Amino acid sequence: MHLRLNGLVFAVLTALVAILGTWSGDPDLQRLWLLPLALLLAGLAYEGWTITRARPNVTVDAPAQGVLGRPMHLQLLFRHELSRVVDIQAAPAAPEAVEIATDIRLVSVPANGTVTVELRATPRRLGQHSWPGMQARIAGPMGLAWWSRRLDASYTFKVVPELLRDAAGRVGAVSGGIRARAALGAGAEVLQLREYRVGDPQNSIDWKAAARRGQLISRDFSEDQHLDIVVAVDAGRTSALRAGELDRLGHYINLAARFAEHAVAQDDRVGVMLFADQPLATLAPGRGIGTVLRIRQMLSAATPRPAESNPLNAALRIRTLVRHRSLIVMLTDVDDATVAGQLASAARLLLPKHLPLIAGMSSPEAEAMTAATAHTWLDPYESLAAQEYCSRLERNVRALRALGAPALVTRPEQLERAVFDAYAEFRNRRRV
Incomplete structure (x- = not known):
């Protein structure tokens, strides 16, 4: 409970009457302060009883599913059971994995009515989340006090990875993917007819065309x-x-989900592995929409582990997962010095049978600090540390490329485009 203006007036009046009564020396005046105090207590008791009858509550009206990193709009519906207008101050709360504006909202809820508050929320972590209760203060009808209440919201929602087909305007969409490429081979579709050459197999001869032309x-x-x-x-x-709006795992998950959907659309077989110090979950390569759904389901359950990553263990598991030459897209932390040696060992283990593409993210903050103007004595040291970070990142990338493993490091918002472009190049140049 917190006193409002009317309550503070009664409290100050009680104190002033008590002081005046003490100074007067009159026994009757000395007890006069009990009157405003009694009125204040009676009013507070009435307000407390009224607020109990009000039964204020809030309901969250929102989709049952959100997309990682994509803003979603929610509606908070405030109600009560009194036959009068009730003022409510609410401090919106959200799960730890969801970002919202936490400004305190003041709403006046009419009798037998509902007030809607629009809220913009951005999920930052995958999984199932329950919306927590929010702290609220209910205004008493006599303006004496704010009464604290906790409003519980019975709302749960699931955060899933980003989609590809519903985001044609984003980078990496199908419209920006690879193009069909005609090349000679042993497929089932006829590319062209030509004159017979010595050594052509008999099953490549078009006998009907030969009969019409009078030659093979x-x-x-x-x-x-x-x-x-x-x-x-x-x-x-x-x-x-x-890393920007999401953590690194969030970027990796969105990229993996969208890349899998894009590759399956090219009739490629796609599998996924989650790893930390050990492989955590594995899905063998497959085709079709069923594979995409299984990949999304597995990725939706991914959470960061408090353990140092070991790409070498992941590479060992991959070698047992795919028996013939494959494209291995490894989304990992290239800038971590403790992992650089293991990354190189993992690349050597996968090469030359497989083609590993190692992709990581740089830090835009560190890049900006390398050329930032110094304002305090600490700024030059921060700039030197940022320069060392960027140079170490470049050395790690060059070392991986020297082994024959394509490696790329870009800003978080450019990572998806870089991986999609590399995939298109590998296909066009037939490196896999």
């Missing part, structure tokens, strides 16, 4: 290219570090 005609077929892809997602300690 051979068929060239388009080449089928179906890749096996494993996306390895680092869920170790450093994946919990914030």
